[in-house]
Amino acid sequence: MPALSSSPAIEAEGLHKRYRSTIAVDDVSVSIGAGEIFGLLGRNGAGKTTTVELIAGLRRPDRGAVRVLGLDPRRDRARIRQVLGVQLQDSHLHAALTVAEMVGLYRSFYPAPLDAAELIESVGLTESRRVRFEKLSGGQQQRLSIALALVGRPRVVILDELTTGLDPQARRQMWATVESLRDSGVTVLLVSHAMEEVERLCDRVALLDAGRVVALDTPAGLVGRVGFAQRVTFRATEPVPGGLLESIDGVEQVRVDGDTVVVEGHGDLLQAVSVGLVRAGVVAVGTRSEQATLDDAFLALTGRRLDNEEETTR
Known part of the structure; x- marks a missing residue:
């Protein structure tokens, strides 16, 4: 620039x-x-x-x-x-x-x-x-x-x-x-x-x-306001032992929606979560890792996502 x-x-x-x-x-x-x-x-x-x-x-x-x-x-x-x-x-x-x-x-x-x-x-x-x-x-x-x-x-x-x-x-x-x-x-x-x-x-x-x-x-500054750097999402074929994910280094938040688990945190989050699940004998499928985005920043600041929902105001 x-x-x-x-x-x-x-x-x-x-x-x-x-x-x-x-x-x-x-x-x-x-x-x-x-x-x-x-x-x-x-x-x-x-x-x-x-x-x-x-x-x-x-x-x-x-x-x-x-x-x-x-x-x-x-x-x-x-x-x-x-x-x-x-x-x-x-x-x-x-x-x-x-x-x-x-x-x-x-x-x-x-x-x-x-x-x-x-x-x-x-x-x-x-x-x-x-x-x-x-x-x-x-x-x-x-x-x-x-x-x-x-x-x-x-x-x-x-x-x-x-x-x-x-x-x-x-x-x-x-x-x-x-x-x-x-x-x-x-x-x-x-x-x-x-x-x-x-x-x-x-x-x-x-x-x-x-x-x-x-x-x-x-x-980058806006994304930094989100509070986490990475997100790992997976489906668990069996219940995850309580407190397991929360005890892993770098994990800041865990959300569970049915059999879908979302882990947010920093560092090498995907590897840390994968190792923790293997050691506990939990099989995870459909695992994906994402970086925090501007959409996450918008959600953190407004409580809403940047999805293109039609409104009347220009």
């Missing part, structure tokens, strides 16, 4: 937005450094999209303030368009224009745009460059939206659910593109509910729940 500028690229203070009786964003404050990939992670309905729409100037906050590279996104619209690229999950583009025509149109908005052919190739749309937007698949439309967000060589980019609808190869390609943006000093605000994506790409992450920032740290 490049050295960050002393002045934040994005500064949001006390953002609040209500839709009738629903509070979508509740006193959100973040400061994002230049050249940083900053993640907003939360369940569907946590207020992630509304937050980035407020930061991009697409919606007016009920209260609070935003600065992007020192500019007010709503008052300084002409200047902000030259330095900010935005890709939203729900993009409404001209249905009759082809990929090449759309890129050409957007290139005309900027004094020094990216090369059209190279940009189209970078998002994997070379074979579809003559296809109209309305004929593109959902994943292809997503790729085009990303290309249009990058065409003007922005210094700050907002990417909302970057890889939704993309196949694994295209997802990895997009990740590489985001990493190259950071390497060139571009600030990226990445909105996601995909833990793997956030853990790989983000320098820092804000966990958003019910419109509020419940924690802000590096991915």
Whole structure:
């Protein structure tokens, strides 16, 4: 990660937005450094999209303030368009224009745009460059939206659910593109509910729940708040003697649900648990070991998992 500028690229203070009786964003404050990939992670309905729409100037906050590279996104619209690229999950583009025509149109908005052919190739749309937007698949439309967000060589980019609808190869390609943006000093605000994506790409992450920032740290820092480093899960073919697992070095918690046993702890937990069970003559089947994740951190902080349960708040 490049050295960050002393002045934040994005500064949001006390953002609040209500839709009738629903509070979508509740006193959100973040400061994002230049050249940083900053993640907003939360369940569907946590207020992630509304937050980035407020930061991009697409919606007016009920209260609070935003600065992007020192500019007010709503008052300084002409200047902000030259330095900010935005890709939203729900993009409404001209249905009759082809990929090449759309890129050409957007290139005309900027004094020094990216090369059209190279940009189209970078998002994997070379074979579809003559296809109209309305004929593109959902994943292809997503790729085009990303290309249009990058065409003007922005210094700050907002990417909302970057890889939704993309196949694994295209997802990895997009990740590489985001990493190259950071390497060139571009600030990226990445909105996601995909833990793997956030853990790989983000320098820092804000966990958003019910419109509020419940924690802000590096991915490793957030996972460190869980209280355990590893989890071993197995099914026991016979009852496990009471106190056996709890007495094993590194074990911090044991949960039993029917014949399924979940052991949480640290160190070489899988080996320690396996040895303890063998010595006690207990046969374990379906054993698996997992590292603590951002989902575990979210559960520890909110009491809920990051599963994609649909809610009404954006």
